[in-house]
Amino acid sequence: MNKKEKFFSVMKKVGTGAQKFSKNYLNYTVILAVMLVFTIFALATPMKDSTALLFQKITVAVILAVSLNFVVGFLGELSLGHAGFMAVGAFLGGKLSTILVNALGANSTNIFILILSLVLGAVCAAVCGVVVGFAALRLRGDYLAIVTLAFGEIVRVVFINSSYDNAINKINATKLPEFIKNFFAKILELLDFGGALGLQSPSFPKKKMYILVIIGFLLILFTLFVIQNILKSKTGRAITAIRDNEIAAKAMGIDVTKHKLMVFVISAAFAGMAGVLFSYANKPVSASSFGYNYSIEILIMVVLGGMGSINGSIISASLITILNEFLSKKLTGDNAIYKDLFYAVILILVIIYNNAPALKNLREKLNLKNLVGKLFNKIFKRKPNPSSVASDAARWDVVPTKIEMNEVLSTDVVIDYTGENSADIDERGGSDNGKEN
Amino acid sequence: MDLLTIIINGLSIGGIYAMIALGYTMVYGIAKMLNFAHGDIIMVGAYTVVLLFTTSPTVGIISALVLCVLVGIIVEKAAYRPLRGASPLAVLITAIGVSKLLQSAAQIFIGSEPKGLTLNLGEIRLGSLHISVLTLLTILISVAVMAGLTLFVKYTKMGRAMVAVSEDRGAAQLMGINVNSVITVTFIIGSALAALAGVFLLFKSQSVDSTFGAMPGIKAFAAAVIGGIGSIPGAMVGGVVLGFIEAIFAATPLRDYVDAIEFAILIIVLLVKPTGILGKKRREKV
Amino acid sequence: MAKKIKAPKHVPHKRENIESEYVLETRNLGISFGGLKAVQDVNLKIKKNQVYGLIGPNGAGKTTVFNLLTGVYQPTTGSFYLNGEDLTGLSQEKINRKGFARTFQNIRLFNNMTVVRNVMVGLSNQPEYKCTLFESIFRLPRHFIAERKMRKRAKELLDIFGLLDERNNLACNLPYGKQRKLEIARALATNPKLLLLDEPAAGMNPNETEDLVNTIKYICENFDMTILLIEHDMKFVSGLCDQITVLNFGTVLAEGDTKEALNNPEVIKAYIGG
Numbered sequence: 001m002n003k004k005e006k007f008f009s010v011m012k013k014v015g016t017g018a019q020k021f022s023k024n025y026l027n028y029t030v031i032l033a034v035m036l037v038f039t040i041f042a043l044a045t046p047m048k049d050s051t052a053l054l055f056q057k058i059t060v061a062v063i064l065a066v067s068l069n070f071v072v073g074f075l076g077e078l079s080l081g082h083a084g085f086m087a088v089g090a091f092l093g094g095k096l097s098t099i100l101v102n103a104l105g106a107n108s109t110n111i112f113i114l115i116l117s118l119v120l121g122a123v124c125a126a127v128c129g130v131v132v133g134f135a136a137l138r139l140r141g142d143y144l145a146i147v148t149l150a151f152g153e154i155v156r157v158v159f160i161n162s163s164y165d166n167a168i169n170k171i172n173a174t175k176l177p178e179f180i181k182n183f184f185a186k187i188l189e190l191l192d193f194g195g196a197l198g199l200q201s202p203s204f205p206k207k208k209m210y211i212l213v214i215i216g217f218l219l220i221l222f223t224l225f226v227i228q229n230i231l232k233s234k235t236g237r238a239i240t241a242i243r244d245n246e247i248a249a250k251a252m253g254i255d256v257t258k259h260k261l262m263v264f265v266i267s268a269a270f271a272g273m274a275g276v277l278f279s280y281a282n283k284p285v286s287a288s289s290f291g292y293n294y295s296i297e298i299l300i301m302v303v304l305g306g307m308g309s310i311n312g313s314i315i316s317a318s319l320i321t322i323l324n325e326f327l328s329k330k331l332t333g334d335n336a337i338y339k340d341l342f343y344a345v346i347l348i349l350v351i352i353y354n355n356a357p358a359l360k361n362l363r364e365k366l367n368l369k370n371l372v373g374k375l376f377n378k379i380f381k382r383k384p385n386p387s388s389v390a391s392d393a394a395r396w397d398v399v400p401t402k403i404e405m406n407e408v409l410s411t412d413v414v415i416d417y418t419g420e421n422s423a424d425i426d427e428r429g430g431s432d433n434g435k436e437n
Numbered sequence: 438m439d440l441l442t443i444i445i446n447g448l449s450i451g452g453i454y455a456m457i458a459l460g461y462t463m464v465y466g467i468a469k470m471l472n473f474a475h476g477d478i479i480m481v482g483a484y485t486v487v488l489l490f491t492t493s494p495t496v497g498i499i500s501a502l503v504l505c506v507l508v509g510i511i512v513e514k515a516a517y518r519p520l521r522g523a524s525p526l527a528v529l530i531t532a533i534g535v536s537k538l539l540q541s542a543a544q545i546f547i548g549s550e551p552k553g554l555t556l557n558l559g560e561i562r563l564g565s566l567h568i569s570v571l572t573l574l575t576i577l578i579s580v581a582v583m584a585g586l587t588l589f590v591k592y593t594k595m596g597r598a599m600v601a602v603s604e605d606r607g608a609a610q611l612m613g614i615n616v617n618s619v620i621t622v623t624f625i626i627g628s629a630l631a632a633l634a635g636v637f638l639l640f641k642s643q644s645v646d647s648t649f650g651a652m653p654g655i656k657a658f659a660a661a662v663i664g665g666i667g668s669i670p671g672a673m674v675g676g677v678v679l680g681f682i683e684a685i686f687a688a689t690p691l692r693d694y695v696d697a698i699e700f701a702i703l704i705i706v707l708l709v710k711p712t713g714i715l716g717k718k719r720r721e722k723v
Numbered sequence: 724m725a726k727k728i729k730a731p732k733h734v735p736h737k738r739e740n741i742e743s744e745y746v747l748e749t750r751n752l753g754i755s756f757g758g759l760k761a762v763q764d765v766n767l768k769i770k771k772n773q774v775y776g777l778i779g780p781n782g783a784g785k786t787t788v789f790n791l792l793t794g795v796y797q798p799t800t801g802s803f804y805l806n807g808e809d810l811t812g813l814s815q816e817k818i819n820r821k822g823f824a825r826t827f828q829n830i831r832l833f834n835n836m837t838v839v840r841n842v843m844v845g846l847s848n849q850p851e852y853k854c855t856l857f858e859s860i861f862r863l864p865r866h867f868i869a870e871r872k873m874r875k876r877a878k879e880l881l882d883i884f885g886l887l888d889e890r891n892n893l894a895c896n897l898p899y900g901k902q903r904k905l906e907i908a909r910a911l912a913t914n915p916k917l918l919l920l921d922e923p924a925a926g927m928n929p930n931e932t933e934d935l936v937n938t939i940k941y942i943c944e945n946f947d948m949t950i951l952l953i954e955h956d957m958k959f960v961s962g963l964c965d966q967i968t969v970l971n972f973g974t975v976l977a978e979g980d981t982k983e984a985l986n987n988p989e990v991i992k993a994y995i996g997g
Contacts, residue, residue, distance in 0.1 A: 078526055138708055142471045142529065146662060147707055149655065150700035157697035170690060226860055233859030233866060234847045234873070241833045241844045248831035251793060253819035253848045253913055262856075292655070296533055303530055337544040344538035348516055348531050355527035356519040 027224060027311050035217035042210035050325075052209035056281045058321045059216025060274045063223050065301040065317035066310055067270035070227050072299070073308035074236070075263045076243030077136055078145040082271050082298050084152030085125040087290035089272025091159050091193050093121025094201035094279030101202045108202030109211065118219075118276045125272025126265045128155075133264035137257055152295055159287035163195020164188050198284030209281065216277055220314075223270050228310060230266070239263055300347055441566055443684045449572045451680020452579030453641070456634040457657030458664065458672035459586060460627030466603035466667035467623045470525065473532035474512060476654015477539035478505050478628050482635030483645040484543060487552045502632045508539070509628030513621060536651070543647040551646040554639060575637045582633065583673050586626070590669060595622055603667060652696070659703040665716025674714055736802060736812045743807035746771050746949040747792075747917050751801035753973075754791055762787045762973040763800070767951075769917070769966075774943060774950045776964035776981065778957075780993055783970040785953045786828055789919055792951075793825050794818040805916060820848055822916035826906040826923060828953075834895035838886055838905055841894050842877040845912030852876075880908045884938065900931045904938070911946065918942070920952040924959050936962055961985065969993070 038055060041047060068082045097117040101108055128151070135147045171184050193199045204212045230236050238259050241249040250256055279285045297320075305316030327339040353359060457479065464472045482501040489497035516535050520528045558570035590596035601609040602619045610616050631650075638653060639645055656679060664675025679699060686695045706713065741748075745768045753763035762784040769775045777785050790796045792803060794815040802811040810818055824845075833841050846852055854869040881887045884904040889897060894905060903923060910918060923939070924932045936959065942948050954960050960967060961981050968978040969990050977987040984990060 078529065135704060135708060139711055141525065142465075143662065143707055143711060145471070145529065146658065147704050150659065150703050153655070154697040154700050157694060157700075161693040166693075229860045229862060230856070233856075234843065234852070234854070234869070235856050235859060237836070237840055237844050238847055240836055240840075244833035244835050245831045247795075248827065248833065249844070250815040251819055251825055251827075251831075252845050252909065253816045254844065255816050292651075296537070299530070299533070334544075334549060337541050337549065340537055340541035341545065344534050344541060347534035348538065351527050351531045351534065352516070352519050355523040357522045358519060 027314060028221060031217060031220055031224070031314075035214060038210070038217070039214055042213075047210060049206040049209065052206070052213055053281070054322065054325050055213045056209060056216060056277070057325070058318050059213060059220055060277050060281075061298075061301065061317040061321045062220050062314050063216075063270055063274040063277070064298045065305065065313040066220075066223050066227060067267045067274070068298050069302045069305070069307065069310060069313045070231075070270075071263055071267045072302055073306075073313075074231060074239050074243060075260065077140070077260075078142075078299075079132075079148040079264075079267075080145050080292065080295050080299065081132065081148035081150075081152030081155075082267075083290040083292070083294035084148075084155040085128055085268040085271035086275035086278065086294075087152075087155050087159060087287060088128050088268075089121030089125045089275025090201075090279040090285050090290070091162075091199055091275075091287075092124040093117035093272070093276035094199050094285050095190075095193065096120045097276075097279070098199070098201050109204055109208050111211075111215075113202075114215065114276075114280065117279075118273050121272040121276035121279075122269040123272075125275065126269040129265040129268025130261060132268070133261040136260050136264055149292060149295070152290070152292055156287050156290055156292075159193050159290075160196055162191060162193040162287075163197070164192035166195060193287070194284060196287075198286035199279070200284050201279045203280050203283040212277065212280055219273055219277065223273075224310065226266070227270075231310075235259070235262075300343060303347070304350060439566075443681075443688055445568055445572060445576070446687070447681035447684035448677065449575040449579075449637075449641075449680070450683050451677035452576050453634050453637050453676075454653070454657045454660045454679050455673045455676025456579055456582060456630045456637075457653060458661040458676045459583070459669065460630045461658050462661040462664075462666055462669060462672040463599070463623050464627050465661070467599055468513075468517065468620045469606075470517065470528045471532060471658070472517075472627070473529065473654075474535040474539055475627065475631060476650035476652075476657070477536050477543075478508060478631040479635040479638065479650035479653060480543060480645065480647065481505050481508050481539065481650075482632035483639040483649055484547060484552070485632075486636050486639055487554045487645055488547075490554055490556075498636055501636060502629055505628040505632035505635070506625050509624040509631075510621060513624040518617075540647045540651070547647075549647065551644045553644040555643050556640050571637075571640050575641075578633070578637075582630065586630075587669060595619070599623060656696075656699060659699060661713075663703060663706045663713055665713030668713070668715045671713055671715035678714075736798070738802075738809040738811060740809050741804055741807050743804050745769055745804075746773075746806060747803065747951065748807075749792075749801065749803040752788070752791055752798050752803055753800040754787065754796055754798050760973055762791065762970075765801070765968070765970070765975060767803075767968060769949055769951060771949055772943060772947065773966065774939065774952065774964050776960045776967035777951060777953050777970065778955070778960055778967055779970035779976070782972075784973040785970055786921060787973075788970070789825060789921055789953065792818075792919060793823055819913055819915075822914075823919060824910035824913045824915035824917075825919040826903070826910055826921055828921040828925070830899075830902050830906055832894040832902055832905060832909070834893065836894060837891050838894055838897065839874065839877050839881065839890040841905060841909050842880055842912045843873050845909040846873045846876055849914055877912065880912055883941070884908045900927055903927070904935075907938075907942075911942065911948075916949065918948055918950045920950060920954075922953050922955065924954060924956050932956065932959055935959075939963060957985065 042052070064082060064086065068079060071077055071079045094117065097108075097113050100106065100113045100116065101110065104110075104113075106113060132148055132151050135151075136144050139147060167188050168185060171181055171188070174181075176184075231239070238249065238254045241252065241254060242256055242259055246256060275290075282289075301317045301320050302313055304320070305312030305314070324339070327342070328336060331338050354363070457475065460475050460478075461472065464470065464475070482505045485501035485504050486497045489500055512535050516531050517528060520531060556571065558574070560567050560569045561573065590599060598609070598614045598619050599622070601612065601614055602616055606616055609619075634653070634657075635650065638649070642649075657676065660675035660679040661672045662675070663678060664671030664673070666672075682699055682702060683695055686692055686698055691698065710716075747767055747769040749765055749767045751763075752765040752767075754761050755763075765788055767775070767777075777788060779785055787796065791798050794810075794813055794817070797812055802809055804810065805822055808821065810821055810823070813821070833844060836844070852869040852873045854863075854865045857863075858866045878887060878890065881890055884901075884907065886897075886901060886905060886908065889901065894902065897905060903926075907918075907920065907923065920939075924935055927935065939950065939952075940963070943950060952960075952964070964981050966979060967981050967984050969976040969984055969987070971993045976993055977984045977990050
């Protein structure tokens, strides 16, 4: 073996190793690194409050986007109620921490209480996930999207009207016996989420915000750990099989009910945790922050990052949050609305560019991955790898095809998705992909 | 509030919802897409009326109709048509984008302050009952519109072409129906109905801002689904059902929760009878 | 005597096992949609290791029979048994786990997944690859053992069908003939006792068809498999099947040995018309 060949074989080994590593551990490593750098900076120098708050928002956004992508990108069901799950977590987790902090006279930065309320928020959101998941068993496509939207609105309306004062006045106005009134008053105290004014949950003081950010980073790692490991197991294969063809999945003995419920529950639980984090950073927690608009904002992150791409969601959630912060600083007052206009235009253009049948040729011409691949092959004189050409994974946000319009009403009309939307999902991110012998 | 008032209120709210729901249901049946921006067309209509009403009410209402139809056509051609044949999820997300675009554009052009308009056409007294003329007008016009639309779909060539396209787009195309123009006409009718609904909603709520149409839009979609999406009588039934629910609960202490109740009913209807009250069930062929 | 015709009310079937020497036995299996009797009184008896054909003109109800047997539709009359075990009324996934696996007339692969993953989906329910979700999330040893075993088995199956080289391609990028084969491989992965093939040779050229005949024979011998198949290609049917049932308008027109049944004048009339 001459020197040059040896060099290339070593390079190849390094390359394959790097590929494997990047497939399995890259996102953990990057997030861990960012977290460490952040911690060092936070401890070494007094950090600006706004910087810590920005990072806090990023951690919440990433958890939300990744968990929503689990439903939209991998199970293939559109959920427009993610903010609703988050609200459940924020209010119920926030309520628990309020009660505990008051009862124990503890500090609002008490980590133990934070963990307890994270657990409670996750569990409560998961219970709501079961409810919506049951809807997902009977409905598909737009119908399910509307049910999730309705769920989010119900949650918002319930919390926005959950004020103790209002309700107690109504009860006092009735002619019930005194002890029943007292009983109701006790219950209402427990169910008081502040109504339109919002819940006065304990929150981290600005100087201590960095601790919440670190906890947020740890939660991101936990989210990734759970969701990615599920996706890279037989359960994950079953979930994507349901997305690709539910009828065939059933015929292969896959329990569609169990898997759909599971995905909704897990996704909701993580959204609930994100909600608890949110409640610790914002005081008061107001129900109007969790409207349908917020669900759409999370959906935009998922779409722009690429459905079925976890890393894409992480990147786009971070970038969009940063961009939001930047734009809201630049555009003050009435100009702030240009931000919304900007996102709306970008969203429409990106979707049309990536999905319009007429633009297929243009897309292939401008495909970043193909260009990079060609360049790479030119440099290393490699033969093009047929499977990588086939995968065409750089079309990162072409939408999976599960959602068939009119699915409930459909007869045998076959909607033709030939090739167009097929070769794009981050399916190959699984452990059994890439090169193996 | 007595029963008769509730009935009349329910009918007038229901009429407005039905008009919006008709737009949703027709677009859904024919273009097979959920036009999320439909609610914001209502907002466009309401704004136009507010801005031009002082010049002349007739000019205001007519230009609202024209502008809404124009916006409908432009949105369909620019945003939805390029995506015909693409994944429905992509179309749905684009529609969400269009909805945001219209809302923010309205804020930029007109400002974020709500605009108000009060109109009082007096009221009719029947014994102890006071009914505002506006409410009566709403009911009458929505009934007329629905009757007209039903006749249009049943007896005109274009109407029958619409039914054909909604049944089977491919077959309709093979029969020589120009699917593109059918879809455009659908959007025109839908937008015109939205404009009318916008006018009446405006007179009812007396003020308009950029998210004016969002909630009625979503609720009307709920009405269309409750009635059975894709079905024109279904949209009317659904609209009236929702109107009555709203009118009934507005008279009880639960009035703050009326949105939640309506959505809960939507979820229950979908779970019990996913095709809605008047929808047809079809099976997927294996 | 004129009787008032009542729409048959659907009575939930009470499952009762029977003594049966057949792998598949159906008794008066039928279904009606509304008033239309799509399939009625189908009595199939398929012995072990048999390749059994189900033929008939278009719209005869062949695929409906498949849908009944795999739980897509619930039969309105009759019942069916796998080795004497009553499977009537079970859900699709349960029927599959009991031992029926099928392919589809219009191919239904998991298009956005790789070929090897398609087969691995079929393997998920086998007891030898058992590992819980908890074990998968926390990457306990059993997860890795199960994954390794599954991949090995999937590759073996793909090798039989000559798909091993394509294993890392997306299923939708396979040519048509290979997609059909992958569907069969995926069905075999669920370790069925009866394999139901819905027009396996549709759209194949003569070479591919011949290849398929050999593969099916191979499966029968090496997997100890019983096969029920729908096909229009008469050469294919007479080359493979020892017995057939001919359906027409949802009823059995003829059944028995392939040659005899095909030469039945009724059958010829149904196919040629007249």
